[in-house]
Structures are given as structure tokens and as C-alpha cells.
């Protein structure tokens with residue numbers, strides 16, 4: 014399979030090692046419902062996983078849960094519930110929504126709060142090695158001693174400072190030695206959850222969580238690590254820096270990033286409030302139709318949500334269903350040709366729109382057929398290929 018690698022900035026062959034692939038995808042911060050932007054990211058890794066499995070590879074998929082952060086604590090306070098209770102409830106709803114659109118369950122879903130001890134150990138190691146420093150109960154990674162900071166995102170220093178400010182960091186924090194130093198450990202405010210550390214009670218920074226949980230679940234190098242493309246900087250940039258500084262190198266073999274879904278002219282995001290929720294879509298159309306909507310967009314191109322596309326995806330799903338249940342046959346040669354092209358598309362940097370075109374062509378040929386045969390090779394092929402896209406036409410058990 015050929016897959017774009019963010020680090021190399023080109024489509025390169027992805028080479029599995031020993032018949033196995035480890036995939037780590039940055040998961041949710043569970044304080045609100047899953048929206049179409051989440052679904053687009055996670056469906057990509059689900060299709061990847063299904064494609065690898067179909068090719069006979071073993072896959073171990075890991076998607077973490079960032080179950081302690083400012084947003085969860087804020088929402089828990091507003092609702093007067095314990096933050097753990099809020100996280101558990103939101104994770105359950107998220108898993109339900111993802112199952113509704115046919116996502117396979119992940120093999121591991123580590124939660125940040127369950128791995129704080131390992132995070133403390135890794136931060137202590139970074140401080141010992143001169144790559145990090147503690148101030149006032151906080152610990153920061155020292156970007157000044159890691160000259161490669163910016164390698165993944167290929168951003169210049171000024172742009173990184175601007176972006177870090179936009180994305181929640183404070184480059185002007187006077188405790189920092191350099192503007193791009195990032196938080197490894199923060200002191201907890203009164204009433205906030207906290208864990209013991211050599212620097213005082215507090216909680217881990219976001220970046221260190223994923224380095225600990227990804228390598229804890231998969232070792233290193235991790236075959237495929239990814240998420241939304243808004244995570245390239247600073248999240249994944251920082252993960253690489255701290256991992257390599259701690260001797261976890263090479264950290265990742267292949268970085269896969271998924272483009273954003275826009276709505277009302279801007280990126281769909283909780284902070285902007287322009288969300289289309291998965292649960293609202295599956296109340297209107299089958300989950301498999303939502304999958305067809307997602308698959309009709311290439312994962313590296315951002316796109317704007319258009320309600321008319323939901324109807325179009327549902328109509329496509331209906332056509333596939335009719336073709337599977339109706340008559341019509343496909344010659345053995347034609348079936349083989351379509352199957353080959355379908356996989357050529359998927360293996361060409363996960364060209365799911367191209368793969369769908371191939372399914373459309375199968376349906377068209379089936380409808381041209383005069384026979385009333387059911388369960389023919391063409392129909393079976395259509396069912397199998399829909400399964401590789403995670404768009405099985407039968408209900409997926411939750």
C-alpha cells in the first residue's frame with residue numbers, strides 16, 4: 014500500500030513488519046458529543062485497519078482517551094458532576110456513535126488518568142537528561158536544546174509561536190526559557206484533580222500523555238500514528254521532540270493526518286459551535302450511508318459539510334442495497350477486474366472516492382443483467398468490498 018507520510022511529505026510505500034501493523038490514533042477529550050469531524054478522522058483509520066486485515070495482516074489499533082484536561086474539568090464543574098463520571102458517560106456515547114457508523118472497536122483505549130505514573134517517570138527522565146526543567150510546580154520541555162523542533166510540521170519559528178498561542182499554549186509565559194517550550198506537567202488549581210510528582214501535585218500535559226500511552230500499548234517505533242491534521246503542530250511535533258529526547262527513537266514510522274471538515278465557512282469544532290453531530294445523522298439515515306458520505310471524500314482534502322450530500326449518500330446506499338438484494342449477475346472476469354481496481358484505489362493513498370466509483374460500476378453492471386439470480390458472485394463481491402469500507406449494508410452490532 015502507498016500512503017502519504019506527513020514527515021516525508023510524500024506518498025510512500027507502507028511496509029508492514031512481520032505481518033503486523035500497530036496503529037495509534039489520538040482519541041477524544043470526552044466532554045461533548047462526537048461530530049462529523051471526529052467521524053471523518055476515525056473512519057479513515059478504520060478503513061486502513063480493515064484494508065490491512067483484508068490483506069491478511071494482523072492489526073493492533075489503539076485510540077486513547079484524554080480524560081483529564083481544562084475542558085472536561087470546566088464542563089464537570091458546570092454540571093456539578095465528577096470529571097471521571099463525565100468522561101465515562103461521554104466515552105460510552107462516543108463508542109455508541111462510532112459503532113452506529115460501523116467503526117470496529119479498537120483493541121485498546123488507554124485513559125490518560127490511568128498512566129500518570131509512567132508520565133511522571135518520563136518527565137523525570139527528560140529533566141535528568143537536560144531536556145526539560147521544573148518551575149513553580151510545573152515542568153516544561155526545553156525546545157532550545159532540541160534543534161529539530163519544527164521538523165514534522167515544517168513551520169518556521171514565528172509561525173509556530175503564533176499557532177501555539179492560537180491552540181491554547183502561552184508562548185509569553187515568563188516561566189518558560191523559550192517561547193516554544195511546552196508543558197509536560199502542570200500544577201493543579203484548588204479543587205482540581207491532582208497526582209503526586211517530584212515537582213508537586215498536579216496533572217500531566219497533553220503531549221506527554223500520548224507518547225506514554227502510544228509506546229506503552231505498541232512499543233516503538235509505532236507503525237502508524239495519526240489523527241486530525243490540526244494535531245501536526247503542536248501535538249505531534251511535541252510528541253516527537255520529547256520521545257526522541259528520551260531515547261525513544263525512531264518514534265513513529267509513518268504519520269497519517271486527516272483533513273478537517275468545514276461547516277459554515279470554518280473548521281467544524283467545539284469551540285466554534287458549528288457542529289453536525291453523528292447521532293443526528295444516524296437518526297436520519299443508516300449508519301452505512303454516513304460511512305459512504307465520509308468515504309466519498311479523500312482523507313487529505315478538507316471539505317465542507319453539505320446537507321444535500323447526506324441525501325445523496327443515502328440514495329447511493331439504497332442503490333447498493335437494491336443491487337445486493339435484487340437480481341443481476343456479473344461475469345467472473347468483470348468481478349475480478351472491479352475487485353482489482355477497487356483495491357488499487359484503496360492502496361493508492363486510500364482513494365476511497367475512487368473505490369466508491371468502482372462499486373458504482375459494479376451496481377450499474379448488475380442492474381444491466383437480465384437474470385433474477387441472487388447471491389451471485391457480483392453481489393457477494395459488492396458485499397465484501399462494502400465491508401472493507403466499513404459500510405456493510407446490514408446492521409453492525411454495537
Ligand SMILES: [Zn+2]
Pocket residue numbers: 038039040223248
Ligand atoms: Zn495524541
